[in-house]
Amino acid sequence: MISQNNVNDQIKEIRRAINDVQDVHIKSLLEAFFCDDDFTKEFYIAPAAIVHHHNYMGGLIDHSVEILEICRTMCKIFPDLNKDLLYCGVLLHDIGKIKTYTYGTGPIGFSEEGDLLDHTYISCEMVKERMINLETPEEISNQILHMILSHHGYMSSGWGSSVDPKTPEALALHFADNMDAKVKEALQR
Secondary structure (H helix, E strand, O other), rough: OOOOOOOOHHHHHHHHHHOOOHHHHHHHHHHHHHHHHHHHHOOOOOOOOOOOOOEEOOOHHHHHHHOOOOOOHHHHHHOOOHHHHHHHHHHOOOOOOHHHHEEEOOOOOHHHHHHHHHHHHHHHHHHHHHHHHOOOOOHHHHHHHHHHOOOOOOHHHHHOOOOOOOOOOHHHHHHHHHHHHHHHHHOOO
């Protein structure tokens, strides 16, 4: 199965979000990924899961853009949210899925790296590497990595978060991600 959404429209939504970011360090980080042709080539076709939700080619961009829309609404309702951090978390929280899954001609499966390390760890490593190269300030770096590590919610939930979400932006990302995943899973049945 493949996404039925227009990928060019989705790319425009991602670019619009990046253009809306005011913080130069966060914008540079997002551009380091989304202006990288090798990265985007994989990101735009990757699935978001094997079974539960968005488990098809292009599912990762579908999931990301849907969460982005949810978070845009959250920022209108809660204007004190740091929109730059939240948009960054939305766009980067699942990027490790491009290395977590095998896909293409056969069924979606786990890569060895994905099976052993999981997408949250892989995402953090990918983001941390770029932040080191960009000399992203530690305060921003910690906030972004925290969102990635906590996006599955509370450790007691059993979904694999390394830490509980402790900032408003981490909570917003967790609930937007969870809502999108759960509703999509129900619709896919």
